[in-house]
Amino acid sequence: MASLVSLHNVIKRYVRGKQTIEVLHQLDLEVPAAQFLALMGPSGSGKTTLLNLIGGLDRPTSGEIIVAGEHIQNLSSGQLAKWRARHVGFVFQFYNLMPMLSAERNIELPLLLTSLSSAQRKRNVAAALELVGLTSHAKHKPAELSGGQQQRVAIARALIADPTLLVCDEPTGDLDRASAGEILGLLQLLNRDQQKTIVMVTHDQKAADYASRILHVDKGQLIEAAVKSAA
């Protein structure tokens, strides 16, 4: 299957004071379309840095990152923002919802950047809410929702613009076991039924087990851990 995400010789260095830290060392990665990839590794191993590079939130020091056919390291800040809006959905550990907006308004947020009419946006939001099982909570603000429900809203927001790639950073890190199971099941469903390509960072082996492929990031290098056949 053709790669949706390709990284070639990617190096990422951070400068902290007088010290330069190389987080990723000449890293190569191919993620085929419709793959559910889990990135595991200890703290400071570079897995979130790698995720940020794939999602276009950060730029490599050198190397090439191609996502959905776009060499994203060459894009300007504005182009990269528009590219993210079109191609990437983000799910964070702490949900990162807008506290003043209701669930449906949070989900609608990425659609404000499209040319969809208000009626179309409303329809899409309703469909997304139904997908994550929160139709009855549309008007609730984040503070009125449980952690699991907030994460569902975040997933609906990530999916609303029908992105090519879903990037999840510890999506169950703040949830209890039952809620985590529901969220991971939902991600697995999206991968299996809607062929969404998912790259997920996790510490949790049980969470990683939901993925079709597991890679370990250790000291800025990737180690293939497991590849499962499609479920």
Added chain:
Amino acid sequence: MKFFRLIWIGVWRKKVRTIFTVLSIVVAFLLFGMLQGIDTTFKQLVNQGRLNVLIATNPAGLPLPLADLSEIEAVPGITRVTYRSLFIGDYQSLRNIVIVLPVDSDNFFAENPMFSLSPAVRAAFLHARTGALVAQSLAARLGLKAGDRIPIHALNALKKDGTSDWAFDLVGTFDIPDSPIRDEPIVLMNYAYFDTARATDTGTVQMYQMMIADASQAASIANTIDNLFANSAHRTHTETERANAQGQLAQIGDLDFFVEAIVAAAFATLLLLTGSTLMQAFRERTHEFAVMKTLGFTDRGVSALVVSEAVLLTVGAAVLGLLIALALLPALGTVMARVGAPGLRLPGIVFAIGVGFAVLLALASALPAAWRAQRLTIIDALAVR
């Protein structure tokens, strides 16, 4: 429009803080509107002063002999001369203060065409020795009509009979359209009646008003008049009607300076207040802005949202303040007109300038927050919780 809800919610994120900020802006622009309204009214009064009309008064404020009239009339370049006196009185009670102008009824209306009245009323006034004309607004307020006998108690015009009570036969009303003094409580009476009945300063006038043929000659004609009486006991100070109005305004003080100083101080304070409020609001929402950037909002887009919130907050509150000033000024003007002050209005241009100031204020106060919003990096902002 689709971003309006987002902007609106951003503005009201901290309701109490927003309400206090809005109140500060409303008060500042109410102050701006009121002061500018007063200043503009006085400027309008000065600008309505004509350049082809000269006013001669005594520099010490003393009355001038009516006997000087013929000498003034003989000055080359003068086409017509009228004169008048003035006293303050009240009608029935001190709540109804009036300004009584004993006028030379033959020439007064010819030289002051802004006084609008029907020829019949004018003729009636001319032929009724004890006749009086009152401003339309005053007649309406006091319920006066032609044919009424109106007593006015003078505060500074004693009669020969030892009283200060003047009685007039109201022959009609006049109007001064488009003038700030339209609502002033003016009563016109015949000078001849005034002069024969008063106990003091008989044969004097408060001022001469001269129409000249060529406004460019105003200064030299004024000099000629003043030179005529330079060595007399009743020296004159002659100037154009506009300069005279300007001089009267200057007696209050440098109104422009006061208005500008107060408005500048209010706006400078407001700039600091809104600027710090917006920066505080920005700091509280750094994480949210980073999330928005993550979702695909561009640096400029987020920055524009910050500026839009500031514009909505500031301009909205400023318009509210100006609307209150718009409503209050005429009401205040009506009250002030009763004691002889010009009527007050907030001209459209002042309103527009106020809104312009509000936009500038919003842009200036939002600048630091907008700049930081634009430069905000997602990774750094998301790392801080």
